[in-house]
Amino acid sequence: MSGRCERIYVRLTSGKKDRALDLALRNGLTVSQLVRVLIQLLADCTSEGARTAVVLDRASAARIEREMRRWGNHYNQAVHALNRIAYYAGRGSLRTEEAHRLLGLAAGNLEDLNVAVVQLREETHAICSHAIVSV
Secondary structure, eight states, X not given: OXXXXXXXXXXXXXXXXXXXXXXXXXXXXXXXXXXXXXXXXXXXXXXHXXXXXXXXXXXXXXXXXXXXXXXXXXXXXXXXXXXXXXXXXXHTOSOHHHHHHHHHHHHHHHHHHHHHHHHHHHHHHHHHTSEEEEX
16 A cells, blocks of 8 residues: 555535545545645645646656666657768769768657757746656
8 A cells, every 4th residue: 555554534514525536536646645745735735835737657758767777769760860871872883862861851750859848848847847746
C-alpha cells in the first residue's frame, strides 16, 4: 500500500459525494487519489504562494517522456541521414545538386524539429514553475 496506513473518514451530503465521485471519474482518479491531490494542492499553494497548479498523473508523465524520447530518436536519425549524404557526396557517388537539395530539405526538417523542441522546453519549464501535484 506504499506506506499509506492512516485513514480519514469524511461525512458528505449525497450531492457532494456525487460531485466528488464525478470529479474523480472525469479525471481518471479514485476518490482517495482525488483527496490526496487536493491536500497536496492546498499544501503546495499555501507554502510556495503558487496560484496555478499542474496535476500530472504517472500515465501522463510516462507519455510525455515517451514523446520526448521519440523526438530525440527523430533528431538522431536526421543527423545520421545528413552524415550519410555528406559522406556519399564527398566520395563523388552522389550528384552535387541532388546532395544540396537533400541537405536543404533535411536542414529545414531539423529546423522545424528544433523550433518544436524549444517550444516544448519552454512550456515544460513553465509547467515546472507552478505547484505540481502528483498522483
